[in-house]
Amino acid sequence: MKSDFSALKWIYGESRRIIPAIILLSIFGILLSSLSVSFALVSKNVIDAAVGSLSNNVVTESIKLAILIAAQLVLQVLVSTLDIRIVGRFAMSMRKKLFGNLLMKDYTSVNNYHSGELINRLNSDISFVSGAVVEIIPNVLGFLVRIVLSFVALFSLDMTFALICLAIGPVVLMASYIYRRRMKGLQKKCQESDGKTRSFMQECLQNILVIKSFGNEKAVVNHSTELQNENYRYNIKRNNVSIAANILFYIAATIVFYFALAWGAYRILTGVITFGTLTAMLQLVGQIQIPFRSLSSIVPRYFSMIVSAERIMEILDLPDEEDSSCSELDCERIYRDAEEIVFNNVSFAYDNTGVLDQTDLIIKKGDFIAVGGSSGIGKSTFLKLLLGIISPTSGEIYIKLKNGERIALGRRTRGIFAYVPQGNMILSGTIRDNISFSDKALDDEYIVECAKTAEIWEFIDSLPDKLDTVLGEKGLGLSEGQIQRIAVARALYHDAPIILLDEATSALDEKTEAALLANIKNTRDKTCIIVSHRKAAFEICNKSVLINDCKFKLSAL
Template sequence: MLSAVSASMAGSFIILALISSRILDEVTGKEKNRLLFYCLLLAGVVILLGILNILASHLRISIAGKLDMDMKETIFDTLFHKKYQEVWQYHSGELMNRLTSDIDVVITGITGIIPQVATIATKLIFGMAVLLWIDFFFALLILGIGIAVCCFGRLYSRKFQYMHKEMQEKSGRVRSFIQECIENMIVIKSFSNETLIQEKLKKYQQDYYHARVKRNTVSNIANTGAYVAFTAGYYGALAWGAFHIAAGTMTFGALAAFLQIINQMRTPFMNVSGLLPQYYSMISSASRLMELENLENEEDKEVVEDLGEFYNRMEEIVFDHVWFTYEKEPVLCDLSVRILKNSMTAIIGTSGKGKSTMMKLMLNLIQCEKGEIYFKTQEGQVPIDAGTRKLFAYVPQGNMIFSGTVEENIAFACKNVTEEEIMQAAEAACLKELIEKLPYGLKTILKERGSGLSEGQIQRLAIARAILSDAPILLLDECTSALDEETEKQVLKNLKKLKTKTIICISHRPAMPEGCDQVIRLENKRQVP
């Protein structure tokens, strides 16, 4: 539709040139009886152009808006269906750059290039036909200049594609750095390192600036060359027409039409030289998005929907001679453990010994190289994979709170829960008293990363979220590290009362193993007694 409107506008400009020619011939000729008719016709075409321009603008904005929503939703959804190991190799700032800047470049290309191609084709076909009708040989000369400009644009377009990709990568680095600095502002200020951070940002900004200037310089040189060539052709046509008028072989109207059509054709040829870098920018950004599309997908497994029925049949979780290596460094070696259903198990050991890795393996975010991880059920073994992930509720290390209300955060994993159920989960996590003191209770809005709450309060909120979920197995990774000893003991005591849930905890705190049914100690990448 947009291409058809653009082509209609291009054709209307050619018609305007022909009507203008007739008006000038009427004015300078002896017969003026059709002057009013041509003036009214000219006004009609101008009004039509105005309507078409409004329609084209509306279509362009509408199409761009829908494409933006569809592409972002598609890429965003795609990322969540890729293997976690594949996605985490990208910095979050770089992913944001691809989801925003690169998508914008692709959309600009789609909504700009296709309609412009329709415009260019219409102007070239109809414009060249009129020029050939007025003067065959000079029209061929103009066509030759246009082809030369297109060939010149083709020569530098490949280089432009590389420079655009380089510029986008440097833009992603700037975005990533700024994002990290904002997220870790308290660390920067505590070390009084503002000057160093400013210097690093300046360096990244300079790299991006130079890449951007280099790309635009090449584009400007190409556009200037095309402009000079067509400007020379335009004034050459003016001089040529003046000689023909002096010789009496051309009318003023014919010259006016000739010049207007050359001017209309100059834009398509110059646009072709500009379309090529725009096209290669679009291709380069599209390739960066396709890079995300081509990441390895998680295996399509049948998802466990009836969690209660499956959990009733489950007996234990089994790690059977499991090996896992990260970046050629062994993390777990020949690990064999059994975690009983409805038990509370502590996984302890010094940092970097594979405790969090065990939880990621149970969530199937990463996969072991050797061995098996499975549920032992009454009917046999069920491998742990992406389809069994809903059986687990994960409380990771660090701050994992979303912007929104307290209620939305606690009920994140549940669709239909009552306020009473939310408060029961909060009470089990020793959070009820805090919520009651908040100005709007459960409706209190939390800022980014839970700003305004202490680390201990955020941890308890995350525990409440896990308790409220339908998942029968809780994975708690250092979830009490910021709690005082008394609160930690009470939280663990409350967790112990959850007789229908299996609880697996990681902790360095002495209170954790004391109340557990089983303790798994990891040292030197292996389980030790």
């Protein structure tokens, strides 16, 4: 219950701005319930008027019935129209917030989650929460009004029968409590197993080339089947609980209905009620049954909402990046006044595995530095420390200005850097979108200039659609070398003064690589740090940094 309370408190905070809309939906739901009960009573009058048990005119009562039907139809259309819009807007708002928060969270913490699992929380969990938040309260209020009004109407028609029905209430509440306890655990397992399955499939589709190259399709399919079977078993268990609840409800509802029929027939026989009253009683019993029948769907939905809210809260509770709440810095001024970047007694470790240990390094403004070292020694980690994506375990990394001021590297100083990471970082979209990185102030002339510097313009210009050529997922259709050069052009378009290249030319031939690096060298007022094992990188640099035994070793070239 404590966990439920935390989730409900968070849900309330997120949904406060749509409370007026929920209230409006609740009012419409209450009106629909009221009209449904009124329909039963007016139906009684129509029948009694037809058989002469009531002095009212049949036509008059029939017109009332038609008006009720029309009103129900109009309200139902309004409810459906409002519901889809409110749920959609609320889901978009929550998705935007969660996605934005994810991008501002500590990189290492987010990296502990599989991307497929994060997508599952962004999509499925938010859909569960948004739909349930908007719909459960109006539904429950509508059901309560339906039950109360139906009992009041039954009481006015036949007090004894109404009291008998009322006595069944505690039994239903006890059954719903047992159902509730069983359902939440199963719902959580269903969602977790579904997330595992989606994550695995997404990973396989992203690495389908590797699977094919190893001829491992059968093993991958078998593992996928195992994950799906696990999810299937939990879904079956959850469904069995729902089926059992539905069967018990059906038995109880059938007994109540036929008891009402027998009771009403007996009361007609004794002259206590009319035939119209019996019809109304049966309709009202049906109205009372609707909320209890819906209980089997509302309870799982409620727990889906709670479990999904807890999963979303888990992501939102991840630690933020350092400096995430601080104001932006004037990166252009900082670089203009910069003298050097200093690593002072820096240590860093991944899960207690040392990468750097109390080491120092000074990078002068305007340096071109080649970074070497064996695979896995910490070269990419070095670049991530510069970007402030990860923080040192101890020591400090800062930019020293000419006036002696020190500015710690972190999120706020990333504007100084343009980064080309290892691996394929091309996004789906046009070549223009990829180079400009969806910059709203597009400058095609500058895009072409950057493409020429990256030695990729000749290829782009040969394409029928040139910059408007649409690239597939991960640059499908391009070679690794072409993808790397587009990524370099993107870094150049960013126009940051310090360029970080992480094996960014590894797929290029020697001539193209040398030309690209020479072009970067000839750009004005740049500092460049190149992680590479290749000769061309060391030839254009004035210094090298070798990482060995958790230490930096700086040498002139």
